[in-house]
Amino acid sequence: MRLLPQSLLVLTGLAITLLPAISRAETKPTNGVLVEAESFNQHGGWKLDTQFIHIMGSPYLLAHGLGQPVADAETTVKFPETGTYRVLVRTKDWVAPWKAPGSPGRFQLKIDGQPLKETFGTKGAKWFWHDGGTVEITKPEVKLTLHDLTGFEGRCDAILFTRDLNYQPPNDLSPMDQWRKSMLGLPAEPEVTEPYDLVVVGGGYSGMGAAISAARMGCKVALIQNRPVLGGNGSSEVRVWAQGLVRRGKYPHIGEIIAEFADSAAASPGTYEEYGDKKKEAIVRAEKNIDLFLNTHAFAVKKEGDAIQSVTAFNTKTSKRTEFRGKLFADCTGHAEIGYLAGADYYTHDKGHMGMSNMWTWKEAEQPQSFPDLEWALNLNMDDFPYPKRFHGEWFWESGFDKDPIQDLESMRDWNFRAVYGAWNAMKNKGGKDKHENAVMTWMAYIGGPRESRMLRGDVILRRKDIVAKVDFPDGCVPSTWSIDLHYPKKQYMQKYPEDPFISQAVFDRSVDRKRGYPIPYRCFYSRNVPNLFMAGRCISVTHEALGTVRVMKTGGMMGEVVGKAAAVCVEKDCQPRAVYTDYYKDLEKLMARKGIERRDTVDGKFYTPENSQELPPVIDPYIDPATLPGMVIDDENENVQFVGKWTKGEGLKGYIGNHYVYHGKGKKAEIHFKFEVAKTGKYEVRLAYGHHENRATNTPVTVRSADETKTVKINQRIKPPLPHGFISLGTFEFKQGQPVEVIMSNTGVDGNVHADAIQVLPVD
Incomplete structure (x- = not known):
């Protein structure tokens, strides 16, 4: 754990600029052209990925094709002079950190339609300048093309053409560092x-x-x-x-x-x-x-x-x-x-923080759909991951629990890629292939969802x-x-990759009042x-x-x-x-306290509601707070309530008291006992709250029992209670101070479900 005061500079009154903690590049600019991949005129099927700028210094283009090569990205580049240039492409082999075989992110760089001999995305566990050899530029303007070869997450940050054939550009780049600004010809100062x-x-x-x-x-x-x-x-x-x-x-x-x-x-x-x-x-x-x-x-x-x-x-x-x-x-x-x-x-x-998710979806097509057998994906079988029901890979495809929650974000996302593709490989080419011959992946998030x-x-x-x-x-x-909802690796799916689990479970603490x-x-x-x-x-x-x-x-x-x-x-x-x-x-x-649609044009102006604004209807709470009702109200979750049998909690019928109501079917014996004492001897009306429904009993027995009297009434719970807040009167009774009283509901002899919510005890003048 870290508790870090980031007091980087404390010079009062002095204007300072703070930049990310990425090492500064000292290499001087070269005679040549820097082309940022994100600046291509046409991105084609490549995706602009900006979520790791703080790690590797730049946005980049990602060939996120779910196994189908994406459409080319294209742009036109003007050169200050013709001649021989060395070409360097900032990229990486994204599975190399795990020494996985196959280099799935392969792509070509074409110059006026001709690919360089070097294939990119095949080297480097970290971002680096991949040497593409030399090329002859014979005219002042050429067309550049990024040509994806796999559809499996190839990536390109930038392309450098340099006349200095021995030049090595800086690799540890911070966003908009001096080298990059100089190469791009950007103004010294921002707007x-x-x-x-x-x-x-x-x-x-x-x-x-x-x-x-x-x-x-x-x-x-x-x-x-x-x-x-x-x-x-x-x-x-x-x-x-x-x-x-x-x-x-x-x-x-x-x-x-x-x-x-x-x-x-x-x-x-x-x-x-x-x-x-x-x-x-x-x-x-x-x-x-x-x-x-x-x-x-x-x-x-x-x-x-x-x-x-x-x-x-x-x-x-x-x-x-x-x-x-x-x-x-x-x-x-x-x-x-x-x-x-x-x-x-x-x-x-x-350590043990919540991780990042990359969800995914799939469908069953009308015709068989092929998918390559992937050697670089996680080696999963059908029992190594939860079967993706409803055609969804849901929130629990999550990893990175013990990784640095900032600096390791790209690694988390790429591990999730390997996990999802490994599961899909199992469904298509291993234990699930007979069942999923027609299955096709339709979407996967390349932007991670960190928690x-x-x-x-x-x-x-x-x-x-x-x-x-x-x-x-x-x-x-x-x-x-929301409940206190913390995520942890799910032990069931940790056996194969215990050092970096990719399936989570949610552990809930229900202490929060969810209403x-x-x-x-x-x-x-x-x-x-x-x-x-x-x-x-x-x-x-x-x-x-x-x-x-x-x-x-x-x-x-x-x-x-x-x-x-x-x-x-x-x-x-x-x-x-x-x-x-x-x-x-x-x-x-x-x-x-003001409505969301209300506004004023300036902070000292008058409030008004635009003519075309539509007010939202008031929120109708599904529950009633027992503390807001008169008399003594004993809800079904009160500590003085005793249950016989297993009663089910419900929230479907709105207007209930407290956090829920309870119900029980006919058959096996069930009772609910509301117990109380009055603070003063006198006459009291006792009421019962229930939710009416067509599946309720027409003959629910409810007994009021005190030291001096026992009275049983039968309630038709298919009929709406006649009193406010869903109550019906059980009668008026004489109660003595300090003597125990019970209201008992039973399912004995009933012809439907019995339903209990609360009782209310009101003094009678």
Whole structure:
């Protein structure tokens, strides 16, 4: 475990720039041409991969063809002069770290249609400049083509043509280092924006929530996302369905913004259409206070004293650099990348952390579908992995539990590739081949879905014990309704590759109230040592265990909504995020009480609701809190309730009291005993709550038994109870102070299911 204060420089008042901890290249530029693969005019079937820039220094193109060679990527290159050039291609043999045979990522580089003799992707366990030999350039403009040979994850970062035939380019590159800028002819300084009120980095649910919320509160916002789509793990690229309940708790309007764009996936991974990438982008672009920057990767931070002054980013297709200045910043990157670069305190759970998933789908075609027998994939048989039901390889295809959660991300993703292809090989060519002759893989995520990496430190570090004990923080505001859900390797599938398991299991702690939610404190949403830095999503101030409940997308999105509103308070009051809690929390509460569709054009403007806005219908809670009802209410999960027989818990019939109701069929004896005592002698009405249904009994016996009286009534539970909240009266009784009373429901002689929810005891005047 590491608890690292990243106080990289503490020179108050001095502007400093912080870059990733990748060694700087000292080699001087050469006479030649550098072509970034991501800048190709046509990517063809190659995918732009930006998720490992912090590791290897650049975006790259990936031939993600599921075993079918992808269409060529093409571009035109102008040369300053003709002559002999040495060609070097930055690439790797992606299975070489495991000494696996076969080099699946093979590809060719063609110059004006003629392939170089060297085949790339066949050497190097790490990224390096693969020497492609020399070539004669006889005209000022040539066509370059990346030609995939396998469809199995070939990758190309850049191509260098150099007139110095002995030149060796630097390999340990940081994003936009001096060598790369010089070779590309980029300006010495980036373009600088006017100051924004809030700069949000990361376009997942938390980033979208922060940006939209702040914009509607009147802030001028920059939203920076290094992918071509919004949604993060909840986009069509990763396809993790959004979980966590919204619009509940103390501030029931929090979550209304998330409800506008949340996916409609019925399961994870789901289909492309269910994730609504275009809808998400349209909602963001409709906000006139947001400037959206897709395909833009933030890689450096500039500070004045402890505070962030700006974030510098580059376009992942054109390499154009922009410095985004701002008053406030929100780290919604998931990996806490901005906080890390800014020297924010953070924590990582080094060993036994949750890993990365790459889900996949398949179908049965009408005709037989061949698939090569893969020597480089994991050597799996049908009993080495869970059979992918419903044509899905689901969330549990997860690895990297003991790897570095930042520096080993590419290795995690590539191991997942080997695992999935190994399972598919088993289905197609080994034990499953007779059953799956027509099966074809239809999709696999090449963008990994990580669950845990850095967690920034705020003024409160939320812990599991706080959640279990239901500690009532005064600034609790975002309801977390997901169980404490931690992932571990599943022992059943660890035998063959125990050093790096690839199938996980979820271990749930159900201490969280999954209907009402546990309110996460606002003080978890800003950095304790970088004064103008907010955070939202899975990089907030929590422990490893507490992350298990707060990390799902809709919950992260609501964090973003609160951050956006807090940013508006900061701008209006000219203060920093901490002061919102210490001095202006009532102002934040007023904003959190407003509807998600309400807005103002500036932070000092008047609120209004756009004419074309549609209000969401109110949330109808499926449950009734027993504490809100008059009299004495004893719910079915009260400690004074005793069960005879095995009763089933249910939540399907809405309007129940507490967390659920219980029911039992006819046959084997079953009883439920509600026990209580009254505090004062007198007359009391006793009521029973149940949920009516056509399969219920028409003759359910219910007995009220006290020291002085026993009365049994039979209830037709197919008929709706006549009293509010699903109650029916069992009669009025004389009870004495301190004497035990029981209400007993039985299934003796019934003609259907019996159903019990709660009893209510009301004094009669």
